[in-house]
Amino acid sequence: MESQDLRKAGLKVTLPRLKVLEILETTDHRHMSAEDVYKALLEMGEEIGLATVYRVLTQFEGAGLVSRLSIDGGHAVFELEDGSHHDHLLCVRCNRIEEFVDDVIEKRQRAIAAEKGFEMTDHSLYIYGICRHCQSS
Amino acid sequence: MESQDLRKAGLKVTLPRLKVLEILETTDHRHMSAEDVYKALLEMGEEIGLATVYRVLTQFEGAGLVSRLSIDGGHAVFELEDGSHHDHLLCVRCNRIEEFVDDVIEKRQRAIAAEKGFEMTDHSLYIYGICRHCQSS
DNA sequence: ATATATATGAAAACCTTTCTCATTTACACC
DNA sequence: GGTGTAAATGAGAAAGGTTTTCATATATAT
Ligand SMILES: [Mn+2]
Ligand SMILES: [Mn+2]
Ligand SMILES: [Zn+2]
Ligand SMILES: [Zn+2]
Numbered sequence: 001m002e003s004q005d006l007r008k009a010g011l012k013v014t015l016p017r018l019k020v021l022e023i024l025e026t027t028d029h030r031h032m033s034a035e036d037v038y039k040a041l042l043e044m045g046e047e048i049g050l051a052t053v054y055r056v057l058t059q060f061e062g063a064g065l066v067s068r069l070s071i072d073g074g075h076a077v078f079e080l081e082d083g084s085h086h087d088h089l090l091c092v093r094c095n096r097i098e099e100f101v102d103d104v105i106e107k108r109q110r111a112i113a114a115e116k117g118f119e120m121t122d123h124s125l126y127i128y129g130i131c132r133h134c135q136s137s
Numbered sequence: 138m139e140s141q142d143l144r145k146a147g148l149k150v151t152l153p154r155l156k157v158l159e160i161l162e163t164t165d166h167r168h169m170s171a172e173d174v175y176k177a178l179l180e181m182g183e184e185i186g187l188a189t190v191y192r193v194l195t196q197f198e199g200a201g202l203v204s205r206l207s208i209d210g211g212h213a214v215f216e217l218e219d220g221s222h223h224d225h226l227l228c229v230r231c232n233r234i235e236e237f238v239d240d241v242i243e244k245r246q247r248a249i250a251a252e253k254g255f256e257m258t259d260h261s262l263y264i265y266g267i268c269r270h271c272q273s274s
Numbered sequence: 275a276t277a278t279a280t281a282t283g284a285a286a287a288c289c290t291t292t293c294t295c296a297t298t299t300a301c302a303c304c
Numbered sequence: 305g306g307t308g309t310a311a312a313t314g315a316g317a318a319a320g321g322t323t324t325t326c327a328t329a330t331a332t333a334t
Contacts, residue, residue, distance in 0.1 A: 012300055014312065034291080049314040054291060056312095072261070074211025074290060074321075089255055100249050108242050109264055116235055117269030118226055124209065125262045127246055132254030149331055151281065171322080186283040191322060193281095211290075211321060 009063030019046050020056045024066065024080050031069065031077040031097045070124065087124075091131035098131070146200030156183050157193045161203065161217050168206065168214040168234045209263070224261075228268035235268070 002021050003013045011017060023040045024032065032040075038053045057078050060066040066078045069088065077097075087105075089098040105125065113120035139158050140150045148154060160177045161169065169177075175190045194215050197203040203215045206225060214234075224242075226235040242262065250257035 012311065014300070016313070047314090049316095051292075051315080052313055058292095070209050073207050073213070076290085089250065089253055091255070092258060098253055098255075100253065102245055102249055105242050105245050108239055108245075109262075112237050112239055113226065113264050113266050116226055116237065117272075118228070118235075118264065118266035119272055120264055120266040121229060122265040123263060124265075126260060127250050127255065127257055128259040128261070129250050129255035129257040135254075135256055149280065151331070153282070184283090188284080188323075189282055195323095213321085 005065060009059075009065065011059060011063065015046075016048050016052050017056050017059075019044075019048065020053060020060070021065070024078070031079045033075065033077050037078070072126070087126070089127045089129065089131075091134055092128050093130055093134035096131050096133070142202060146196075146202065148196060148200065153185050153189050154193050154196075156181075156185065157190060157197070158202070161215070168216050170212065170214050174215070207261070209265075224263070226264045226266065226268075228271055229265050230267055230271035233268050233270070 002018065002025075005021070006013050006017055019041055020037055023037050023044075027040065029036065034050070034054050034057055037057065038048065038050045041048050041053070057066060057068075061068050061078070064081055067081050069077050069079070071077060071090070084101070085106075086099045086101045089100060090096070109123050110120060139155065139162075142158070143150050143154055156178055157174055160174050160181075164177065166173065171187070171191050171194055174194065175185065175187050178185050178190070194203060194205075198205050198215070202218055204218050206214050206216070208214060208227065221238070222243075223236045223238045226237060227233070246260050247257060
């Protein structure tokens with residue numbers, strides 16, 4: 001019952017919010033831009049404004065329901081938050097996104113921040129490359 | 138003699154290009170946005186268009202003379218290329234940028250790409266935090 | 275010196291994201 | 305179930321960084 005998730009986050013339960021959540025939960029593209037979500041909703045026959053999609057996604061991010069990736073050069077994609085941190089591999093040919101977790105890297109990052117006297121608040125790591133699928137074509 | 142660098146890159150030797158190069162070589166802010174470079178040139182009394190600065194920096198990037206960092210949220214900064222790869226720590230309070238190299242992380246990235254079947258072409262890693270200077274204030 | 279391909283500056287266009295504001299809606303309360 | 309009020313919405317304008325357009329100027333080969 002996702003209405004509860006919204007209430008818990010202090011957000012009123014509105015149709016646009018439920019619909020955005022529904023898209024994120026049912027898509028097979030785990031990582032979607034605001035535009036992607038917007039278009040998916042239009043195709044579903046929903047009437048929604050793009051500004052609302054941006055607002056709702058930003059609110060969801062604030063509520064910890066989704067997380068935002070800032071892909072190279074001002075283009076954000078969103079994904080449902082699953083509680084576990086991970087980083088991303090991006091195919092430069094087809095834009096496929098894969099996920100990974102690496103404890104060695106996570107630990108080294110903390111060590112580097114400490115060495116440099118930084119109180120680490122966050123990090124972003126993207127590996128770019130050509131995915132298996134695109135190599136054979 | 139930086140004229141040679143330009144010629145080697147197949148770029149005509151023009152005043153705007155020489156001046157942008159000069160700024161990058163003499164600034165004490167190793168990482169500068171296009172706007173930073175533009176303003177520095179205006180203060181020097183140079184007449185140059187912002188579009189030219191963007192163009193020249195992009196050409197320099199193509200020629201391997203500078204590298205571009207895409208900071209979180211559509212704002213690029215440039216630095217003179219020194220041949221050696223490094224990653225960055227960014228202070229979220231004062232925007233200070235520090236550099237680091239970590240071979241363990243570099244190696245793990247290659248291993249992860251290989252595991253996932255990616256032919257790695259590049260990567261980007263930013264550690265965000267509060268710098269030493271900003272912690273005591 | 276001349277010709278020609280290339281570079282420049284100013285302004286307009288671009289693209290993603292945010293803001294404004296008039297209108298609609300959710301929900302607490304009676 | 306109505307009502308009031310604060311919050312949410314949609315349309316379009318605005319923002320902010322970057323790129324494009326196009327007429328003019330410049331570098332370089334001959
Ligand atoms: Mn992900
Ligand atoms: Mn650097
Ligand atoms: Zn691919
Ligand atoms: Zn700082």
